[in-house]
Amino acid sequence: MEFCPECGAMMLPKEGILKCNSCGHEKSLSNNNEYEVSRDIKESENVKVLGDESDVRPTTTEVCPECGNDKAYYEIKQTRSADEAPTRFFTCTECKYTWREYD
Numbered sequence: 097m098e099f100c101p102e103c104g105a106m107m108l109p110k111e112g113i114l115k116c117n118s119c120g121h122e123k124s125l126s127n128n129n130e131y132e133v134s135r136d137i138k139e140s141e142n143v144k145v146l147g148d149e150s151d152v153r154p155t156t157t158e159v160c161p162e163c164g165n166d167k168a169y170y171e172i173k174q175t176r177s178a179d180e181a182p183t184r185f186f187t188c189t190e191c192k193y194t195w196r197e198y199d
């Protein structure tokens with residue numbers, strides 16, 4: 097958000113410029129050079145993400161009993177005998193706390 101340098105009121109974008117709500121002071125929006133720079137940064141970030149061998153386990157919406165985070169990795173494990181239902185195990189994406197699903 098931009099504020100007017102003249103009176104400090106909020107400036108609203110209007111037809112390629114920012115115009116002060118209060119005193120009418122006008123300021124041109126950021127030029128094309130700035131746009132190019134931010135695009136370059138985004139592209140180099142993408143390259144970094146592609147090379148990152150981070151955790152690819154699926155996540156699900158599950159509230160962590162430890163920290164309250166609502167995203168957790170999950171995996172399904174068959175426990176004990178085969179006629180028992182497989183148990184889902186969750187690992188909090190934030191604090192790494194691990195718990196199992198209770199029916």
Ligand SMILES: [Zn+2]
Binds near residue numbers: 103104
């Ligand atoms: Zn103003």
Ligand SMILES: [Zn+2]
Binds near residue numbers: 164190
């Ligand atoms: Zn947690």
